[in-house]
Every structure is written in C-alpha cells, then in structure tokens.
Amino acid sequence: MSMTGEPPSAAELGPIDAVDLAILDLVEDLYTARDPVPDGLLERIFFAIELVGLEDEVARLEADRFDRAGVRGTERSRTVTFDSESLTIVIQATTTGATVRVDGWLAPPGARPVRLRVGERDLRTEADQLGRFVLADVPHGLAQLIVEAPPGQPPEAARSVVTMAVML
Amino acid sequence: MTHLAEGKLSADRPAATRQAATRQAATRQAEAERLGRLLLRAQAGDRGSLHAIVAELTPLLWHVARGQGLGHDDAEDVVQTVWLSLVARLVAIETPAALTGWLVTAVRRESWRVRRAGERTRSADAEELEHRADPAEPAEEQVLAEERRVMVRDALGRLTPRCAQLLRVIAFADRPDYDLIAQALGMPRGSIGPTRGRCLAKLREVLTADPHWRTLCP
Numbered sequence: 001m002s003m004t005g006e007p008p009s010a011a012e013l014g015p016i017d018a019v020d021l022a023i024l025d026l027v028e029d030l031y032t033a034r035d036p037v038p039d040g041l042l043e044r045i046f047f048a049i050e051l052v053g054l055e056d057e058v059a060r061l062e063a064d065r066f067d068r069a070g071v072r073g074t075e076r077s078r079t080v081t082f083d084s085e086s087l088t089i090v091i092q093a094t095t096t097g098a099t100v101r102v103d104g105w106l107a108p109p110g111a112r113p114v115r116l117r118v119g120e121r122d123l124r125t126e127a128d129q130l131g132r133f134v135l136a137d138v139p140h141g142l143a144q145l146i147v148e149a150p151p152g153q154p155p156e157a158a159r160s161v162v163t164m165a166v167m168l
Numbered sequence: 169m170t171h172l173a174e175g176k177l178s179a180d181r182p183a184a185t186r187q188a189a190t191r192q193a194a195t196r197q198a199e200a201e202r203l204g205r206l207l208l209r210a211q212a213g214d215r216g217s218l219h220a221i222v223a224e225l226t227p228l229l230w231h232v233a234r235g236q237g238l239g240h241d242d243a244e245d246v247v248q249t250v251w252l253s254l255v256a257r258l259v260a261i262e263t264p265a266a267l268t269g270w271l272v273t274a275v276r277r278e279s280w281r282v283r284r285a286g287e288r289t290r291s292a293d294a295e296e297l298e299h300r301a302d303p304a305e306p307a308e309e310q311v312l313a314e315e316r317r318v319m320v321r322d323a324l325g326r327l328t329p330r331c332a333q334l335l336r337v338i339a340f341a342d343r344p345d346y347d348l349i350a351q352a353l354g355m356p357r358g359s360i361g362p363t364r365g366r367c368l369a370k371l372r373e374v375l376t377a378d379p380h381w382r383t384l385c386p
C-alpha cells in the first residue's frame with residue numbers, strides 16, 4: 001500500500017516470507033532489549049483486574065499531582081483524580097509517617113459504600129450525602145478504590161465504579 | 169492459514185534459517201489458537217487463563233502505547249486502564265482477533281486522550297534506545313546481538329515515523345493479526361499482511377543493503 005501516491009512496488013505486493021518474519025523478530029528483539037515492559041506491570045494489572053465485575057465502570061487516572069510542600073514538616077500530600085462515565089473521584093492522600101490518610105470526594109455527590117483495596121487489605125467506609133469519605137491509617141502499597149452503587153438500586157443499575165490501581 | 173511461500177525465497181538466507189523461520193511461523197499460528205482457548209476459559213471465569221492472556225498481550229499493548237509517544241508512567245496507566253475496561257466487557261468479545269483488535273484500538277485511543285490532556289503531570293521521558301546489557305548472555309553473543317540491534321535501529325531510523333511505529337507494534341503481534349492491528353493503528357488496509365506492504369518492504373530493502381546484514385544475520 002503506497003501512501004505517497006506512487007504505485008506499489010513488486011516488493012510491497014509480495015507475500016510476507018521467512019525473511020520478513022526474521023526481520024520482524026529482529027525488531028522485536030531490539031524493542032524487547034531497549035524498551036521492555038516495566039518490571040511489576042503485570043502484577044499491577046493482575047491486582048487491578050482481580051475484583052472487576054462484568055459491566056463495572058472503569059475510572060481512569062485523570063490527574064496525579066503532589067501538592068506543594070506545606071509548612072507541616074513531614075506531611076506530604078498528593079491529589080489524585082479518577083474519572084469514569086458517571087463518576088469523578090478525587091482523593092487527597094496525606095502521608096504521615098508509615099501510613100496515609102485518604103480524604104475522598106465523589107461527584108456527583110451521594111451516599112455510597114466505598115472500598116479501598118491496598119495490598120492484602122480491604123478497607124471499607126461510606127461516602128456521606130455530600131460524597132465525602134475518609135480513611136485513616138491506610139498502609140502504603142498498591143491501592144484501588146471501588147465505589148459501589150447506592151443502596152436500593154435494582155441489580156441492573158447496581159454498577160460499581162472501579163479505579164485503576166495506583167501506588168499510595 | 170500459513171502463507172509461507174517457500175519457493176519464492178531467494179538466496180537471501182540459507183535453508184536452515186529458512187526452516188527455522190517456518191517453524192517460527194507455525195509457532196505463531198499455534199499461539200493464536202491457544203489464545204482462543206484461553207479466551208473461552210477466561211470468559212467462563214478462569215483467572216489463570218485471564219492472567220495468561222494479559223501476560224501474552226501486554227508487550228504488544230506496551231509497544232502500541234510507547235509507539236504513540238507516551239512516557240513510561242503514562243504508558244503503564246493506559247495499558248492497565250485498557251485491561252480493566254476489557255475485563256468489564258470480556259463476555260462480549262467473540263474471537264481472539266476481536267480481542268486483539270479491541271485492545272489495540274483502545275490503547276491507541278486512550279494514548280491519544282492522555283497526550284491531549286495537558287493537565288496530566290506525570291513525567292514523560294524521551295524514548296531512548298540506549299544499550300542495556302543483559303548479564304545472562306555470554307559476552308560474545310552480547311556483542312553480536314548488540315551489533316544486530318544497532319543495525320536494526322539505524323534501519324528503522326531511515327523509515328517514516330509512522331512506518332517505524334507500525335513495525336514496532338507488528339513485531340509483537342501474531343501473524344494472522346497483522347492486517348487487523350495495522351487497521352486498529354489507523355493504517356490503510358493492506359499496509360501489512362498478507363502482503364509485505366510498504367513499511368516492511370522498505371525496512372527489508374534498507375537492511376539487506378546494509379553491509380553488516382550478511383555477517384550479522386547469516
């Protein structure tokens with residue numbers, strides 16, 4: 001297929017043969033050596049997909065920024081925004097020593113069960129009517145938020161929103 | 169459905185290598201069939217099969233995202249997000265080809281979206297094809313492998329960026345999927361597979377004209 005307007009050459013029209021496959025193997029070798037899949041990415045994906053149900057909504061990472069260092073010494077804080085079709089989740093993760101405090105907001109607001117999976121732990125809380133939730137003493141580790149449907153929804157509307165996994 | 173045209177091979181490569189490549193093509197075909205079986209089992213709820221699919225296709229998706237110009241962190245996020253989305257709609261995927269096509273299209277779209285979103289603050293690192301020694305390889309093999317890589321890198325550098333990007337992704341794909349992956353990347357039909365197409369023809373021309381080709385790839 002020529003994209004320059006020139007007619008395709010005989011070489012372009014030839015079927016892919018063993019030499020072509022060997023060349024593609026060389027290209028594969030080049031990129032496998034120079035730009036490999038990062039260590040741990042598969043494990044992070046396995047963690048993230050563990051509890052995803054059929055029809056769940058996936059919330060992608062929209063922004064992830066460290067807040068300006070405050071005057072409070074050892075505290076470090078970071079704001080992470082996730083976005084799905086129906087819900088925006090913003091969390092502020094403040095590190096104090098060995099644990100993290102997570103302040104979260106849901107938009108649109110609503111009282112919904114919230115789960116934070118972190119490592120082997122599965123922490124649960126509820127967002128209030130204003131969509132706010134707090135989880136204190138969260139350990140560091142790979143973390144994923146699952147915002148369940150508001151109680152009393154018919155099963156077909158009971159979709160959870162699942163975020164991608166990020167390191168807390 | 170192997171299209172290997174043994175008779176059309178010129179004296180480019182000796183018979184032993186040709187046979188090795190034929191075996192390789194057969195392996196690629198068998199892999200595609202294996203993927204179909206894994207897909208059925210994953211849809212029935214088997215975690216191990218789902219993990220095997222993720223392990224098998226993540227390198228392809230990684231190179232789609234990186235080929236779209238994303239930095240390491242963004243590429244990781246995009247690949248992870250696309251897998252999450254896939255699992256949420258797994259039962260709707262009917263064939264391995266549909267699976268691969270959906271994933272590649274989703275990574276490409278998601279990569280565009282991330283690149284457009286200026287507010288994302290994760291750092292994008294410039295792609296560097298610098299040398300990283302593999303300590304497991306014997307020194308002599310390493311030198312040869314490295315020379316081969318430099319030759320291939322230089323040859324890819326003489327292609328258009330779009331062609332180099334296509335070949336980078338195709339190199340991680342199963343052969344029956346070349347055409348559908350090229351289309352999922354927005355390339356015109358017939359860009360690659362079953363015919364060689366312009367990009368692969370050009371790379372082959374550049375490589376086989378390289379004086380090192382015969383010594384490095386006997």
